[in-house]
Amino acid sequence: MGYKTKEWRNSMRVRLDYNNMTDTFLGDKGFSAKKLSSYSSKATAAFRFVKENRGKDELFMGWTELPYNQKEIVADILATSREIRKKFQYFVVLGIGGSALGPIMAFNALCHLHYNDLPKNKRKGPKFYVEDNVDPVRMRDLLDVIEPEKTCFNVISKSGATSETMTQYLIILDELKKKGVNIKDNVIFTTDANRGNLKKISDELGGIKSYVLPDGVGGRFSQLCPVGLLPAAVVGIDINGLLAGAAYMDGLCKRPQPSKNPALMSAVLQVAAMEEGKNIGVMMPYSDNLKYLADWYCQLWAESLGKNVTLDGKPCNVGQTPVKSLGVTDQHSQVQLYTEGPYDKVVTLLSLDKYACEMPIPHGCENIPDVAFLGGHTMQELIQAENAATAYALTKAGRMNYTLYIPELNAFTLGQLLFLFELQTAYAGAMLNIDTFNQPGVEEGKKATFALLGKAGYEQKKAELDSLPAKNENYII
Ligand code: PA5
Numbered sequence: 001m002g003y004k005t006k007e008w009r010n011s012m013r014v015r016l017d018y019n020n021m022t023d024t025f026l027g028d029k030g031f032s033a034k035k036l037s038s039y040s041s042k043a044t045a046a047f048r049f050v051k052e053n054r055g056k057d058e059l060f061m062g063w064t065e066l067p068y069n070q071k072e073i074v075a076d077i078l079a080t081s082r083e084i085r086k087k088f089q090y091f092v093v094l095g096i097g098g099s100a101l102g103p104i105m106a107f108n109a110l111c112h113l114h115y116n117d118l119p120k121n122k123r124k125g126p127k128f129y130v131e132d133n134v135d136p137v138r139m140r141d142l143l144d145v146i147e148p149e150k151t152c153f154n155v156i157s158k159s160g161a162t163s164e165t166m167t168q169y170l171i172i173l174d175e176l177k178k179k180g181v182n183i184k185d186n187v188i189f190t191t192d193a194n195r196g197n198l199k200k201i202s203d204e205l206g207g208i209k210s211y212v213l214p215d216g217v218g219g220r221f222s223q224l225c226p227v228g229l230l231p232a233a234v235v236g237i238d239i240n241g242l243l244a245g246a247a248y249m250d251g252l253c254k255r256p257q258p259s260k261n262p263a264l265m266s267a268v269l270q271v272a273a274m275e276e277g278k279n280i281g282v283m284m285p286y287s288d289n290l291k292y293l294a295d296w297y298c299q300l301w302a303e304s305l306g307k308n309v310t311l312d313g314k315p316c317n318v319g320q321t322p323v324k325s326l327g328v329t330d331q332h333s334q335v336q337l338y339t340e341g342p343y344d345k346v347v348t349l350l351s352l353d354k355y356a357c358e359m360p361i362p363h364g365c366e367n368i369p370d371v372a373f374l375g376g377h378t379m380q381e382l383i384q385a386e387n388a389a390t391a392y393a394l395t396k397a398g399r400m401n402y403t404l405y406i407p408e409l410n411a412f413t414l415g416q417l418l419f420l421f422e423l424q425t426a427y428a429g430a431m432l433n434i435d436t437f438n439q440p441g442v443e444e445g446k447k448a449t450f451a452l453l454g455k456a457g458y459e460q461k462k463a464e465l466d467s468l469p470a471k472n473e474n475y476i477i
Pocket residue numbers: 096097098099156157158159160161162165218219220221303439
């Protein structure tokens with residue numbers, strides 16, 4: 001693997017603790033060893049399915065090989081990102097869904113939480129923005145804070161047909177033209193190698209610098225390809241560390257027994273819980289840096305598992321609604337529901353053994369015991385105590401929860417988490433016998449948008465929309 005020493009890598013291993021899913025801690029609300037072992041054959045079949053189909057583009061399983069097959073691409077990205085850092089003041093990603101959530105997640109996980117507000121000499125790269133909406137106010141406000149001629153725009157779209165991304169592109173193109181900038185100097189595409197509109201645009205303009213979003217890699221599995229790697233490298237993230245972490249987790253998941261494979265065990269726990277009516281999966285990191293990892297995970301889990309037909313064509317309505325929750329912030333909003341509401345959730349806690357810094361709590365207010373006891377502790381102690389206390393309170397209330405312990409947050413441990421969740425999703429999809437890698441359910445809304453904006457070829461859809469019954473005014477109050 002060649003990333004630091006074996007000893008260091010092992011000291012950075014992400015660990016799964018699922019005690020609080022078991023009957024030892026939850027009584028009759030938890031899984032017995034017998035219940036968990038009843039999933040062995042399903043789990044082994046899922047393991048085999050994923051193993052046998054690794055790297056197959058036609059099944060959208062190309063993501064499994066990303067930790068191993070990008071040596072030249074990584075070298076190119078590192079060289080390009082050095083140039084970008086020299087030449088530009090701003091770096092803006094235009095993309096949506098899988099083309100945006102990964103870059104947002106890695107930036108927040110591994111950069112200063114107020115990165116853009118730091119003075120230039122304290123930042124590792126240009127100011128960084130990811131625009132993943134078509135709210136006009138957001139676009140206006142972006143244009144207020146960047147200078148397009150000093151900005152590198154990374155347009156990320158596999159299809160080049162995504163209305164949101166292409167709308168942003170048209171606006172930026174216009175801005176660059178107004179400033180007399182040659183688009184080739186300020187724009188980088190990340191897109192399909194051979195198909196799609198960005199490829200066409202690039203060819204027409206005589207070649208825009210482009211990175212490939214590989215064939216067998218779907219949007220939500222794309223963080224470890226140029227979609228995520230270029231933006232990460234630009235802000236100084238160690239992308240070799242991300243890939244090494246992913247490979248390390250892959251190595252920890254080589255065995256077919258769930259008890260020896262953290263991603264497979266996590267999939268078993270979630271699927272078994274879903275089958276008992278736990279329709280909600282809460283992702284609760286105790287780290288502001290991991291707030292957007294929860295967003296990224298929500299897309300991965302929701303879009304991959306929310307399906308209405310099995311692989312053999314039988315109707316089904318499966319999936320689990322992912323919810324993001326931030327520790328400790330959401331202890332003061334959501335945890336009441338989690339401990340006393342319906343028994344319909346599994347909570348995944350992400351716990352850091354060590355934060356990037358300590359923050360001592362000074363002594364003070366000595367005559368107010370409610371406050372004085374805090375003095376002499378540290379913020380790390382407080383957040384870790386609250387994390388442990390939430391796990392305890394959930395368990396005491398009979399609520400399923402498990403913890404992923406992260407030794408510290410760095411590129412290597414983040415890479416482990418990404419690969420763990422991707423594998424977990426692939427295993428869970430195989431156990432549910434669905435196509436994990438498609439997303440037919442998002443198409444209807446896209447078609448209706450095309451029809452409403454008068455796109456050629458969508459006349460029938462427009463007629464369908466026009467034929468809806470008129471709204472009953474009595475129901476609008
Ligand atoms: O996960 C997915 O496949 C989606 O979220 C896509 O990433 C998103 O719809 C953007 O698609 P494209 O990259 O074609 O613009």
